[in-house]
Amino acid sequence: MGKTLLEKVWDLHTVRELPSGQTQLFMGLHLVHEVTSPQAFQMLRERDLSVRYPERTFATADHIIPTDSRRRPYADAMAEEMFVHIERNSVDFGLEFFDESTGRQGIVHVIGPELGLTQPGMTIACGDSHTSTHGAFGAVAIGIGTSQIRDVLASGCLAIDPLKVRRIDVSGSLGRGVYAKDVILHIIGHLGVHGGVGYAYEYGGDVFDAFSMEERMTVCNMSIEGGARVGYVNPDQTTYDYIRGREFAPKGAAFDRAVEWWETMKSDADADYDSLVEIDGADIEPMVTWGINPGQVAGVGEKLPDPDSLEGAQRASVEEALAFMKLQPGAAIAETPIDVAFIGSCTNSRISDLREAAKVAAGGRVAKNVKALVVPGSQQVLKQAEAEGLHETFLAAGFEWRQAGCSMCLAMNPDKLVGDQICASSSNRNFKGRQGSPTGRTLLMSPAMVAAAALAGEVVDVRTVSRPTA
Amino acid sequence: MTTDMRVIEITGTAIPLRGNDIDTDRVIPARYLRAVTFDGLGEHVFEDDRKAMGGAHPFDNPRYAGASVLVVNNNFGSGSSREHAPQALLRWGIEAVVGKSFAEIFFGNCYTLGIVCAVVSSDDAAEIQNAVEADPAIEFTVDVDGCVLRSGSRQWPLSIPEAVRDGLVSGTWDAIGELVGNPAEVRRVHDSLPYVRGFGAD
Numbered sequence: 001m002g003k004t005l006l007e008k009v010w011d012l013h014t015v016r017e018l019p020s021g022q023t024q025l026f027m028g029l030h031l032v033h034e035v036t037s038p039q040a041f042q043m044l045r046e047r048d049l050s051v052r053y054p055e056r057t058f059a060t061a062d063h064i065i066p067t068d069s070r071r072r073p074y075a076d077a078m079a080e081e082m083f084v085h086i087e088r089n090s091v092d093f094g095l096e097f098f099d100e101s102t103g104r105q106g107i108v109h110v111i112g113p114e115l116g117l118t119q120p121g122m123t124i125a126c127g128d129s130h131t132s133t134h135g136a137f138g139a140v141a142i143g144i145g146t147s148q149i150r151d152v153l154a155s156g157c158l159a160i161d162p163l164k165v166r167r168i169d170v171s172g173s174l175g176r177g178v179y180a181k182d183v184i185l186h187i188i189g190h191l192g193v194h195g196g197v198g199y200a201y202e203y204g205g206d207v208f209d210a211f212s213m214e215e216r217m218t219v220c221n222m223s224i225e226g227g228a229r230v231g232y233v234n235p236d237q238t239t240y241d242y243i244r245g246r247e248f249a250p251k252g253a254a255f256d257r258a259v260e261w262w263e264t265m266k267s268d269a270d271a272d273y274d275s276l277v278e279i280d281g282a283d284i285e286p287m288v289t290w291g292i293n294p295g296q297v298a299g300v301g302e303k304l305p306d307p308d309s310l311e312g313a314q315r316a317s318v319e320e321a322l323a324f325m326k327l328q329p330g331a332a333i334a335e336t337p338i339d340v341a342f343i344g345s346c347t348n349s350r351i352s353d354l355r356e357a358a359k360v361a362a363g364g365r366v367a368k369n370v371k372a373l374v375v376p377g378s379q380q381v382l383k384q385a386e387a388e389g390l391h392e393t394f395l396a397a398g399f400e401w402r403q404a405g406c407s408m409c410l411a412m413n414p415d416k417l418v419g420d421q422i423c424a425s426s427s428n429r430n431f432k433g434r435q436g437s438p439t440g441r442t443l444l445m446s447p448a449m450v451a452a453a454a455l456a457g458e459v460v461d462v463r464t465v466s467r468p469t470a
Numbered sequence: 471m472t473t474d475m476r477v478i479e480i481t482g483t484a485i486p487l488r489g490n491d492i493d494t495d496r497v498i499p500a501r502y503l504r505a506v507t508f509d510g511l512g513e514h515v516f517e518d519d520r521k522a523m524g525g526a527h528p529f530d531n532p533r534y535a536g537a538s539v540l541v542v543n544n545n546f547g548s549g550s551s552r553e554h555a556p557q558a559l560l561r562w563g564i565e566a567v568v569g570k571s572f573a574e575i576f577f578g579n580c581y582t583l584g585i586v587c588a589v590v591s592s593d594d595a596a597e598i599q600n601a602v603e604a605d606p607a608i609e610f611t612v613d614v615d616g617c618v619l620r621s622g623s624r625q626w627p628l629s630i631p632e633a634v635r636d637g638l639v640s641g642t643w644d645a646i647g648e649l650v651g652n653p654a655e656v657r658r659v660h661d662s663l664p665y666v667r668g669f670g671a672d
Contacts, residue, residue, distance in 0.1 A: 015659050018648050019640075021633030026659045028666070036552065038506035049650065053660065064504060078504045085506050119665055129551035129575055145553035145579035151649050156656055159645035160578070161633065193491055194545035197574050227548070229574045254669040261664045293491050293548070313490055313544070320489070410500045410550075431495040431549060438499070438518035 002268025004165045005121075005234055006200045009140045009265065013123045015157060022159045028122040029056055029139075030152050031108045032095065034086040035063040035412065036127035040149035041089040049154040054094040057153065058117060061086055061099060062107045064412045067375050067402035070100060079413060093153070106378020106404040109133040109346040113217065114380055116246025120235035120262040125152050130346045130428065132223040135232030136216035137239055138265060140200070142230060163230060164198055164274035169205035172281040177463035179356070180215035181348060181426070181446035183207065185287035185297045187219075188226040191277065193295035196228025199275065202267060203233050207281045213242040214350045221347045222428050225294040234266040286462055288333045289430045289444040291321030296430075298333055300449070300461045306330045324432060325441050326420065334459050336443070338424045340417060341372040341454035342435075343399075343447050345409035345427035349377030353426065353447040354385050358393045360451035360462060366398035367457030373400040373415070375407040399454065411436025424453035475641030477584050480566045480612040482538030485528050486599035492542065493549035494576060498558040500550075511554055512561030529562070533606040541598050542569035547576025556580045566612040568619060568628070570595050581634055584643050586614055588628040598626065615639050 003011075015024040030053070037059075044050070051057055064079045074080040090097035098104040104111060109130050112118040120138035124131060127149045134141035144158065152158055170183060188195075201223050208216060216233045223231025233239075240259050243249045250258040285299030296318075298304065306329040307319045322329055327336065343349070343357050354376065366372045374394050376382040382404055385391055391401045408415040409427035416436025417423055423435055423442050430442035443459060452462045502514050520527040528534050540559065546569050547555060556579045559567070566586035580587045590598065601608065601621065611620045612628070614635060619626045630638075637643040660666055 012663065013659060015652065015656050018645065020637040020642055020645070020648075022637075022645070024649060024652075024656075026656060026663075028663060035503050039508055039553075042507070047646075052650075052653070052656075056666075082504070082506060122665060127551060129549065131551075143551040143575055145551055145556075145575065145582060147553060147579070147582035147644075147646075151582075151646055154646060155649035155653075156660065157649045159649060161631065193548060194571060194573065197545070197571065224549075224575070227545070227573065250665075250669045257669040258665070261669065293493065295491075317490055410495075412500050412504060429493075429495070429549060431493045433499055433518045434495050436500075438521060 001272050002270040004202060004267040004271045004273065005138055005232060005265055006140055006163060006165050006202070006230070009121055009123060010162065018159055020159070022161055024157050025123060025160050026157050027125040027152050029117055029124045031112055031124065031126040032057060032059040032149065033063055033108045033128065034061040034082045036146050037089065037149055038082065038085045039146050040153060041093065043150040044153060051093040051095065051153045053156045057095045059086055059090045059095050059097045060105055060108055060111055063406045063410065065405050066413050067405045067407045067415060070403055076414065100379065103379050106380065107346045107349065107406055109221065110350060110377035110381065113137065113213065114246065114378060116243055116249035119243060120239060121265040125158055129224045130221050132229065132231045133217050133221040133346055135220040135223070135230060136213060138232055138235035138262065140230055140232065143224060163200045165202055166196070166199045166275035166277060167202045167204065167273040168277045168279065170203070170207040170279045170281050171205045172207070173210065174207060174281045174284060177286055177448065178284050179446040179448060180211060180218040182284050182287045184219040184222040185289065185294065185444065186284045187279065188222065188295050189287070189297040190279065191226055193225065193293045194227040196223065196226040199228050200230035200232065201226065201228040203231065208233050209236070212352060213238060214352045217350070218347055222294065225428055235262045286446065286449055288449070288459055290325060290327055290333050292324055292430060292432050294428065294430060294444060296321050300334055300459065302333070304329060304331050304333060334461060336459045338370060338443070338453050338458060339421040340423040341370055341450050342408045342423055342425040342427065343373070343450050344375030344377070344407050346377065347428040348426035348447045349375060349381065351381050351384050354381070354390050357447040357451040358390045360448050360465065361397040361399065361455065362393050364397050364455040366454045370454055370457050372398060372454040373402055373408070375402040376404050378404045397455070408435055410434060424450045424459065426450045475584065475644060477586060477638040477643065478615050480538060480586060481609060483536060483606060483608065484539040484541050484598070484602045484610050485534040485537035486541045486602045487528050488543060488599060490544040491548055492546050494547055494552050494555035495549055497547065497555035498552065503552060503554055508554065508557040511558035515558040515562045536563065538563055538565045539610050539612060540564045540567045541595060541602060542567060543595055544570040546572050548573040551575045553579045556583050556585055560585055568595070568598065568612065581637065581643055582645070584638065586612055586630070586638060588612060588619070588630050590619070590626055590628060594626045
């Protein structure tokens with residue numbers, strides 16, 4: 001019987017079984033950001049511990065930093081204080097810190113891949129649940145809490161329970177106007193927001209074979225929204241072509257040997273899965289969430305559920321969601337008016353996302369009364385977008401063009417919804433209060449759909465407005 | 471360090487919190503992550519839900535003040551990995567969470583803090599919530615070692631993964647001691663990794 005990539009990576013990185021029965025797993029890459037790490041560094045100081053593998057640990061600032069003015073000190077005193085902490089902790093503990101002066105700052109899950117730090121066969125930890133993003137490269141990437149950040153800093157290791165593997169096969173091809181974001185929203189709608197608890201999701205099939213790395217990242221990113229802490233795609237030529245030439249990628253002959261090794265880490269053809277799910281790509285529509293978790297999602301042409309047709313806990317969940325969202329049972333999600341449009345986040349802020357959104361925005365005008373912003377995922381994405389003139393397209397259409405960061409995905413900085421504003425968002429969570437206002441409402445969708453909604457002032461099917469794309 | 475870390479049983483009153491898929495953004499909104507310590511998080515737990523319910527939220531109900539056992543339903547603690555969520559619950563006074571199911575990262579974060587997350591059936595979760603609502607003064611004992619929840623003559627079976635139960639009962643749930651205790655062994659694994667070795671580059 002063959003092995004899955006998860007099993008191979010797990011075996012390779014296992015130090016031992018702990019007395020508790022958990023695995024002591026070595027982490028090949030540790031990414032650190034300013035918001036979940038300060039307490040972890042403080043714990044190291046209190047215990048007089050150092051960072052064991054500083055050369056495998058990299059820091060950036062993304063969550064709290066402003067995306068408008070970057071003049072220091074930041075206008076937001078708390079942002080300034082948290083930034084100073086990550087800056088000082090990086091110096092004190094000997095970590096490389098990608099701040100703005102390096103030109104490599106950005107959302108931690110955008111910069112890991114773009115710098116070539118993220119590679120197949122690795123274990124990767126980061127104090128952020130969207131660490132699953134890095135699984136797009138065939139890495140086992142695990143989101144952790146602050147005490148576990150302390151553990152990884154101090155020891156290079158994580159204490160963790162083994163995971164089962166569910167293979168999710170998406171066959172055929174996607175229709176026009178259907179994106180990676182729609183694929184993962186469809187999967188979460190199908191398997192539920194806790195369907196993945198205890199599993200790593202292995203994505204594959206024709207649709208993933210054809211996907212770019214950025215599309216694979218979008219899907220893996222939201223694995224956690226389906227309850228799966230880890231999501232991955234087996235590496236292939238697309239993966240290797242993406243990595244080649246990047247700053248931290250192996251060079252020359254070493255790269256060829258790396259590819260040879262990466263090939264051996266793929267799941268074997270006769271690997272045994274704990275669960276198998278098959279989805280036909282042709283069944284996937286452009287998706288929009290209508291509720292307060294990412295599993296409350298429908299095709300843009302579908303109608304909202306009617307609680308009267310449901311029972312028990314399901315009925316209560318739908319009632320709660322529709323009441324919070326101020327949406328009518330049985331209504332269409334299309335034509336729902338919006339107040340804000342947000343293109344950004346570790347799910348959808350990469351160059352291909354901005355290109356798709358710009359195609360829709362080109363020549364149009366953001367609807368009156370809609371505030372629209374585009375927040376590139378990293379300084380490098382920003383630079384590339386500006387080189388292509390995408391910022392001019394967005395600005396001409398009435399979008400704001402911001403500096404790189406997490407921004408309105410979790411609204412820790414001044415980018416927030418106000419009151420019960422409703423936001424078409426390319427981010428990953430539609431939880432109550434997620435975008436900074438306790439009564440603010442979020443409709444998750446692809447960046448192209450967000451751009452279309454920004455122009456129309458309401459939710460629209462991007463297939464009816466966009467130029468033919470993919 | 472002579473502190474007794476063992477979590478063998480927890481006795482106290484309970485607080486019911488109904489609803490599925492209660493995410494960690496709701497447990498502690500992101501604006502409370504704007505700090506370099508976990509201090510003071512307890513008073514802000516469920517802040518937005520509490521405000522929205524105008525005082526009717528269980529965490530505002532004086533009948534549940536001082537509770538140490540939180541009784542929830544399905545997929546509690548989904549979403550963000552923020553340890554601020556269990557830290558806030560702990561600082562409010564919660565030492566054990568009993569419910570139908572837990573999100574994985576939340577479960578792991580609780581474990582690293584010595585907070586018990588124990589699974590009961592849907593029916594039992596509802597029954598316990600009903601019992602607490604009927605009489606908030608009743609005392610519960612979460613017997614971690616015996617995997618049972620007791621209150622007076624009633625009891626409900628608890629499911630706790632064996633490794634987690636052992637870690638709690640033996641007081642070894644804080645893994646840091648184990649993880650830093652074998653640096654040579656860790657170094658051997660590190661040194662064996664092809665990507666650490668640079669794939670044969672000089």
